[in-house]
Amino acid sequence: MTVDAHHHVWDLSVRDQEWITGDELQPLRRDFTVADLEPEARAAGVDRTVLVQTITVAEETPEFLALADAHDLIAGVVGWTDLTRPDIADELARLRELPGGRYLKGIRHQVQGEPDPNWLLRPDVRRGLTALADAGLVYDLVVLPEQLPAAVEAAKSLPQLAFVLDHLGKPLVASGHQEPWATSVRSLAALPNTYCKLSGLVTEADWKTWRTEDLQPYTDTALDAFGPSRLMFGSDWPVCILAATYDQVADTARELTYALDAAERTEVFEGTATRVYGL
Numbered sequence: 004m005t006v007d008a009h010h011h012v013w014d015l016s017v018r019d020q021e022w023i024t025g026d027e028l029q030p031l032r033r034d035f036t037v038a039d040l041e042p043e044a045r046a047a048g049v050d051r052t053v054l055v056q057t058i059t060v061a062e063e064t065p066e067f068l069a070l071a072d073a074h075d076l077i078a079g080v081v082g083w084t085d086l087t088r089p090d091i092a093d094e095l096a097r098l099r100e101l102p103g104g105r106y107l108k109g110i111r112h113q114v115q116g117e118p119d120p121n122w123l124l125r126p127d128v129r130r131g132l133t134a135l136a137d138a139g140l141v142y143d144l145v146v147l148p149e150q151l152p153a154a155v156e157a158a159k160s161l162p163q164l165a166f167v168l169d170h171l172g173k174p175l176v177a178s179g180h181q182e183p184w185a186t187s188v189r190s191l192a193a194l195p196n197t198y199c200k201l202s203g204l205v206t207e208a209d210w211k212t213w214r215t216e217d218l219q220p221y222t223d224t225a226l227d228a229f230g231p232s233r234l235m236f237g238s239d240w241p242v243c244i245l246a247a248t249y250d251q252v253a254d255t256a257r258e259l260t261y262a263l264d265a266a267e268r269t270e271v272f273e274g275t276a277t278r279v280y281g282l
Contacts, residue, residue, distance in 0.1 A: 009237025072103030086131025170203025202237030
């Protein structure tokens with residue numbers, strides 16, 4: 004069995020995805036639905052998925068929970084809610100009472116878009132993260148390399164909360180640079196409450212000329228730092244189509260982890276996501 008721990012869907016007739024701008028992103032300016040995803044995922048051997056938020060709109064999370072309730076492919080949802088709201092604990096409880104609420108496994112915020120590099124360390128954010136831990140939920144980190152030090156401090160200060168680093172922390176694959184990303188990733192991985200997604204690398208590389216060898220050093224660093232039991236595969240579909248098909252992403256992830264033994268590969272492609280998200 005294979006779990007895709009990171010994908011998205013959207014319907015532009017429901018709401019715009021304002022981040023899809025410019026000619027380069029035009030392939031994404033259409034609807035991407037579970038019906039579009041399912042045949043591609045099944046063809047790639049994927050049995051269960053985790054649907055992840057795309058925009059900071061409160062209405063999206065209930066919609067995603069309803070989708071999970073209606074499609075057996077989706078085993079979990081990482082949604083969005085305002086972590087700084089005073090009634091965050093009540094809001095998390097409300098979301099869990101909605102149709103499909105049992106599929107809520109975590110929360111994510113677009114920290115990569117926050118101008119404050121220490122956003123994760125703000126007192127109001129920390130209070131929200133504490134509420135996530137109290138609710139038994141996970142926090143997905145979508146950060147840029149320069150924001151990783153704050154992520155390390157946040158994870159260190161909240162050992163009771165599981166932090167999942169999306170897209171390996173967005174290393175600068177296209178440039179070939181590893182530092183200071185690698186040092187920060189190792190600092191994060193030194194904390195036992197942290198995990199990492201093998202996802203999003205093809206779109207950090209050169210979209211047209213990338214090769215598996217370009218991604219290998221970053222994957223090897225993450226594997227060495229986190230180990231297979233704290234690393235999980237994610238397609239980042241449909242964003243990945245800017246550089247690769249779903250099938251290509253899945254095949255590349257298997258190539259990148261070829262040196263692992265069977266038990267270790269099972270962890271990356273099923274076990275870690277299943278445990279961390281409680282699928």
